[in-house]
Amino acid sequence: MASSDIRTTFQSFRDDIDAYNDRRERLIKASRDITNLSKKTIFLLHRLVLENAESLDDREVYLAAAKKGYEKLREVQNAYAGLRAELEADMFWRYERQVSPGLQEYIEALSFAWYLEHGSLIPFSEVQKSISDSDGKAYFPLTVADYLLGLSDLTGELMRFAISGLSRKGGRKKAMEVCAFVRTCKADFDRFTPFIYELRKKQSVTTQSLEKIEDTVYAICVRSSEYDLPPEMLDDIVGSISQSSRSKRGDEDEE
Amino acid sequence: MASSDIRTTFQSFRDDIDAYNDRRERLIKASRDITNLSKKTIFLLHRLVLENAESLDDREVYLAAAKKGYEKLREVQNAYAGLRAELEADMFWRYERQVSPGLQEYIEALSFAWYLEHGSLIPFSEVQKSISDSDGKAYFPLTVADYLLGLSDLTGELMRFAISGLSRKGGRKKAMEVCAFVRTCKADFDRFTPFIYELRKKQSVTTQSLEKIEDTVYAICVRSSEYDLPPEMLDDIVGSISQSSRSKRGDEDEE
Amino acid sequence: MDPSELDQINAFLEGDSELREKIKDQVNEFDKKARKMVGLLNRIHFTPTDALPALLESVKPILNDCQAVIKALADSVPPNQFWRWKDMWSNSLRTAVFAAVLVEYLSSGQLASLQQVSEQLGMKEEWKDRVTLTVEDYLQGVISVVNELSRLAVNSVTLGNFDQPIKISAFVKDLFVGFSMLNLKNDTLRRRFDSLKYDMKKIEEVVYDVSLRKLTSVPTLTST
Amino acid sequence: MDPSELDQINAFLEGDSELREKIKDQVNEFDKKARKMVGLLNRIHFTPTDALPALLESVKPILNDCQAVIKALADSVPPNQFWRWKDMWSNSLRTAVFAAVLVEYLSSGQLASLQQVSEQLGMKEEWKDRVTLTVEDYLQGVISVVNELSRLAVNSVTLGNFDQPIKISAFVKDLFVGFSMLNLKNDTLRRRFDSLKYDMKKIEEVVYDVSLRKLTSVPTLTST
Amino acid sequence: MDPSELDQINAFLEGDSELREKIKDQVNEFDKKARKMVGLLNRIHFTPTDALPALLESVKPILNDCQAVIKALADSVPPNQFWRWKDMWSNSLRTAVFAAVLVEYLSSGQLASLQQVSEQLGMKEEWKDRVTLTVEDYLQGVISVVNELSRLAVNSVTLGNFDQPIKISAFVKDLFVGFSMLNLKNDTLRRRFDSLKYDMKKIEEVVYDVSLRKLTSVPTLTST
Amino acid sequence: MDPSELDQINAFLEGDSELREKIKDQVNEFDKKARKMVGLLNRIHFTPTDALPALLESVKPILNDCQAVIKALADSVPPNQFWRWKDMWSNSLRTAVFAAVLVEYLSSGQLASLQQVSEQLGMKEEWKDRVTLTVEDYLQGVISVVNELSRLAVNSVTLGNFDQPIKISAFVKDLFVGFSMLNLKNDTLRRRFDSLKYDMKKIEEVVYDVSLRKLTSVPTLTST
Amino acid sequence: MDPSELDQINAFLEGDSELREKIKDQVNEFDKKARKMVGLLNRIHFTPTDALPALLESVKPILNDCQAVIKALADSVPPNQFWRWKDMWSNSLRTAVFAAVLVEYLSSGQLASLQQVSEQLGMKEEWKDRVTLTVEDYLQGVISVVNELSRLAVNSVTLGNFDQPIKISAFVKDLFVGFSMLNLKNDTLRRRFDSLKYDMKKIEEVVYDVSLRKLTSVPTLTST
Amino acid sequence: MDPSELDQINAFLEGDSELREKIKDQVNEFDKKARKMVGLLNRIHFTPTDALPALLESVKPILNDCQAVIKALADSVPPNQFWRWKDMWSNSLRTAVFAAVLVEYLSSGQLASLQQVSEQLGMKEEWKDRVTLTVEDYLQGVISVVNELSRLAVNSVTLGNFDQPIKISAFVKDLFVGFSMLNLKNDTLRRRFDSLKYDMKKIEEVVYDVSLRKLTSVPTLTST
Numbered sequence A, B: 001m002a003s004s005d006i007r008t009t010f011q012s013f014r015d016d017i018d019a020y021n022d023r024r025e026r027l028i029k030a031s032r033d034i035t036n037l038s039k040k041t042i043f044l045l046h047r048l049v050l051e052n053a054e055s056l057d058d059r060e061v062y063l064a065a066a067k068k069g070y071e072k073l074r075e076v077q078n079a080y081a082g083l084r085a086e087l088e089a090d091m092f093w094r095y096e097r098q099v100s101p102g103l104q105e106y107i108e109a110l111s112f113a114w115y116l117e118h119g120s121l122i123p124f125s126e127v128q129k130s131i132s133d134s135d136g137k138a139y140f141p142l143t144v145a146d147y148l149l150g151l152s153d154l155t156g157e158l159m160r161f162a163i164s165g166l167s168r169k170g171g172r173k174k175a176m177e178v179c180a181f182v183r184t185c186k187a188d189f190d191r192f193t194p195f196i197y198e199l200r201k202k203q204s205v206t207t208q209s210l211e212k213i214e215d216t217v218y219a220i221c222v223r224s225s226e227y228d229l230p231p232e233m234l235d236d237i238v239g240s241i242s243q244s245s246r247s248k249r250g251d252e253d254e255e
Numbered sequence C, D, E, F, G, H: 001m002d003p004s005e006l007d008q009i010n011a012f013l014e015g016d017s018e019l020r021e022k023i024k025d026q027v028n029e030f031d032k033k034a035r036k037m038v039g040l041l042n043r044i045h046f047t048p049t050d051a052l053p054a055l056l057e058s059v060k061p062i063l064n065d066c067q068a069v070i071k072a073l074a075d076s077v078p079p080n081q082f083w084r085w086k087d088m089w090s091n092s093l094r095t096a097v098f099a100a101v102l103v104e105y106l107s108s109g110q111l112a113s114l115q116q117v118s119e120q121l122g123m124k125e126e127w128k129d130r131v132t133l134t135v136e137d138y139l140q141g142v143i144s145v146v147n148e149l150s151r152l153a154v155n156s157v158t159l160g161n162f163d164q165p166i167k168i169s170a171f172v173k174d175l176f177v178g179f180s181m182l183n184l185k186n187d188t189l190r191r192r193f194d195s196l197k198y199d200m201k202k203i204e205e206v207v208y209d210v211s212l213r214k215l216t217s218v219p220t221l222t223s224t
């Protein structure tokens, strides 16, 4: 190639590299937005559960929260619909590193809402369906790794959910349920750690979360054993005393 | 095991661990001494070559230096004879990490002396022989890895040898010889890098050394080309001027 | 190089490093005051309820003294250079916020707002390009207060004050809900917020013990 | 280098790397069994006391299967090269020790000795220059058991078994005294031993909670 | 997780890891060839100008052999998964590009284009979603050629060929201008491009030495 | 270069590394004794109150033995070189301080002063340019005692000694107030002091548990 | 927590990260222009003396274009927040300074002062709380010019311009003397200044080569 | 904690940090002088031979002034604490050694011995537990002189002094042999010694050029 040919060739390389960088930049931004939306959804779910702490029925509160969560996540799903063209054919794999973080955060949020609704782990097919069009055609292929890594993050949120929910009515019972659930998750995921390197690191976070929940459940058991009263009655007693103190403080506020 | 049994058992563990640590400590110290002796030998070889810079015959200087080097290294060989019992059977492999550093330094020194004598790479069998008794029984098995890693360090010393020797008579020609020799070493070792991880790192040091020698040889060629005189005559001219200046400085010293 | 330009540059470089020294000295002063307040406030954990007002009163003058140090800082920092130097004093400032908010809560049961704390520390609107109280510094201070209150809940029971944990519980729960309304991205803040739930849990346990004890072993004591 | 020497060294290195591949395959097998046992033993944390024996029984056959893998390893390793290759399988081996010791403790309340574990894993005296159970690997496995027991102390209380933590506490205390007799250098074992302190503390806190509330009939151990 | 889902995921992951093993084996083959070419090309530094053509000829058959390995890779990779697996072979591929471009330059003084190299390595258009030569891999290979040429400039002077550095300088300058036209992000390519500056400088110093001493007849290039 | 100067320099360089070896051997001895005391003192956590004096007595002879090792160190270190070598033994020394202070507290309920500890370890005024007990080493040892006492508070309740935590609480509170009056600039020391808060909190929780359940006759301390 | 305060805090937290995005986009623009100038100025190394003015002219319009980008930056940065954001663009700005100073030197043989460069980049006095040219950024740019001139000294000899190195040597010596009069405390600046010695050495070697061979008519400078 | 002990400890801690400040200030002074000498000595590279004595004379007073700073240091450092603080000033001290040795060489052609330099800097035997010149600091300074002389060899030729390089060559060769007699283990020193061979090589090249030129182009000049 002569001098001038080199210049022409490098011009075409420049176009190629610029196109790559531009698309990458777009995907990073979109992914960052998706991460933020998903994080906000998770915050929202925690908030909705917490705010309605005095409500009568757990199921209802959780269902309502999940519903609002799904609504908010529709924004994410629309964003993915919009990215469809960017991720066609082998493009998904090319930009996987840019897409994965947001996608995993989305799966974390979606699985949290699903857990509130069903009390179980969202299946792979449901996640793939949520990022497919109405004909069931996927916007891009969901990888097993992203699916598992997203779910693995869920256990941390469930730990927060269990511990901050302790003072809710029925929070103690709920904490025990979550404990059993996270235990199963950990055992299930263990099987996949030889295949997915990042899962190994996340499993140790899951183990920590699990031990935090176990410690919480332990503290509940120790105390209920000491007083030897059924948990519901304990809840009622504590609730009524906190309540009376709270309304008293409320009075003071009005002064 | 009952409480008291546990104590007895751990007492035996303590003896085991103490014995291991003591032997390890002895080998580390011995290895450190061997490293120091070998380093000193290398220094000595450089010094002998440098001090006799004005001598008439290269060969003679190198042979004399090598001989003194071998003598000094006999101390190392005696040390290894003394360690024979410590490294019997599978013990060599157990303490390999403590033994290797000193051994590699020894091989570096030995191969430097060998190079001065023969102008070639010392063979594996010669190294093994040097750490065997008079019946040819090895004090411990020499590993291929230690052999190669020791030789790899030699290239660094040869670089020093070539560059500091430049101002000797014939130093320019010698630098060119060393350049060719180190080049061959590098090429030969390349073949083994997939098998020995540490060799990969050492190869990049060898490459640097080689490039430093190449730069030196380059500078020589550039200059001799400019003046277009045979190297020996150049040596003579420069030598005589430096000499006259040196003796003049000597006069001043006496004042 | 032009000699006058050289002199100018040199003067600038020397001025800069003197400025750093000067600010550092003032921050040291600030830090001493902040630590002194922390030392005094540590006593809330073994001060009986009736002696608490006196203890809080002893902290207030030091809080007031902070105004002078903060003013000195504002006077030292060149216009527009708040962001350049703020890391030097943000630790001390957060401690001062902690003290102000804790004193206010223990006095009135109320959360002092950013605005209130800012005023109490004597921050002036016209300094805001040199020294100001940022949202992050305020929130960090508030979180430290919650950490301290979970310890206080335990110790006030030891001192025989059984109502304190219940009040603290209500206050902290409110704060927790407040924090969960924020969309925190900032890593440090988020992590510290996360830790609040353990404080809540600890306080809950105390409330639990106290409530049940009142009903089971000490039935004569009722909440007032 | 002499061409024939070059070839000889090359042939030697290739043989070595084939051997490594072979050992690696066997270690993979070993590792699978070790993981499987860990998976099963993880269930102790939510298995009621009366269902525990059945769980332990399900682990034993896998422990036995390890014998075959270990024999295969011993057949592959050249004489006197135990120390050369042992790092490749020591993780799996330590996990197997962990399983053997944990199963024994939960079955009989006793510590399985190095000798016992060695036999259970089918180690032969005549292999000791190729495959053997070293003191370090045994101790590493034992420390992992303690890590697990500190978690079990917590979870057995949750399952309503208030005596378990007391028994665990006595067992771990004995072990801890044993470990403190060793002169450990600053190596992995030392670091792991240091971590035992946290396990001890955790177990002590559980025993504290249980005895404070008089939830157990077993007397807590004191030194003899 | 649903047991059938668990099994399904497991089966999928196992398939994946088998595929990885298979690709790895092929990459090992590729790597051997690449290393062999590097070994041969290392001789340019001490091969006199007239013996160079024979040396280059000895590399070409190995370059051709790469085609078979690359085809095998293309047969293994599932459709559309080029970007998933490419990191496994990109090192070997870049080395092959290096060899192809260096041989071409030393033979004809020309830069082999991406298209030419791609054909020489037997890449097929219809595989491009499985195995293809990307711009980045091509450029990485080209940069390695420049690294080598800066060393060659030095050594060819030693071999008495004073014109070689001048030619290399002109060639590298052209390439450098080309590279400066690219908008490189702060990635590996950028860092490697930055390293080109050192090569350029080195080459320029050789040209300087040669022209200062009037050792060459070739006129030194100036920009057009 | 003058040959005699060369020899002198050479002798100097070699002497230095022999000295290091010698000091290292003595530090190893010191370390063994320090560890032995830690091993014995670990038993306080499961020794009933009435058996404690005997345990403490068993530690004292080892403390005395430290004097010989410290003297040997002082004899090895060249004049004026305390600051050069002190990092080699400061860990062992801090452990010895820990042992001395803990034994004294458990015997008499008092804090051993720096002067007292220094004497007990046999430090001589005339060595102070070679071996001495610095303020920092003393304070580090004292902080380690507090860490241990928080664990002891828990375990003494298990052993049925409900007054111990109350006493410990008073002692630690006192120490904490003392430490907060120090202007710790030293980073390590400050960080370790900050960690005392966790010990305090733990001790307070034990006192809380005990007083909530009215298990002690000793009145809990309030500020004076 | 007061809802309106909460909203305010939330708004604040969100606004911040949008602002960062916006500034980042503008810095990208700035960076492109800076790189383009570097690309063009690289040609000085192979441009004959008589073609140099035309080359320098081609850089000037881009320098002018920087004014618009810098203005956009100044418009985006909130009042008083220069120090908060400056790190984002300081690299680009230093490159622009480099270009301005190098162009000026090659045109007039003079060092452009901070003031001159600042004007050339269109900095306005009234923005100084948002965007300004600091002494450090200016000096960093100047040091980069020296790095480039050492390379130019070499290449101008190749191009047959034997006087250029002598002129460069005088200019750099002057700068070096200037820099050594500054009290550089700033670590980065000092380290870069230390690196100037290598440039000086290189330039001196070129001057040596040229004067040894009597290739220049310009007398080499001696101190006055 | 005993109040008087507290006060004592506090006084000690404050004294320590004041001492650090004080030493730092004096080191700053020392550093200024050291840099000033470096600045002046940089001029040797463009000062004609006959003006050299005057230049060297201008450095000597500053060398003398160092005595006062060093004395101030010795007065500040408490007895026996040389090894505690020496790292703070060793950079400045090595620079002063560099200046003293370089001035001596350029004046008399001799190497100033450690003893001579020590005296010139006004070090007193009776301070040796506070401030002294160690072997390492001396050798580091000497190596820096060699680095400078290789540069001077080049520049003196430019200035028309063709004998200087030949003298320098003899001096440096002697030093190199001297250094090679030392058994260096110290890493920094060893690495710096290694670098000397490049200085030797550079000086050799200059001698080579000069020798040949004298015979070829300047035949009238013969060495005297």
Ligand SMILES: [Mn+2]
Pocket (backbone or CB within 6 Å): A108, A153, A156, A157
């Ligand atoms: Mn999360």
Ligand SMILES: [Mn+2]
Pocket (backbone or CB within 6 Å): B108, B153, B156, B157
């Ligand atoms: Mn070496």
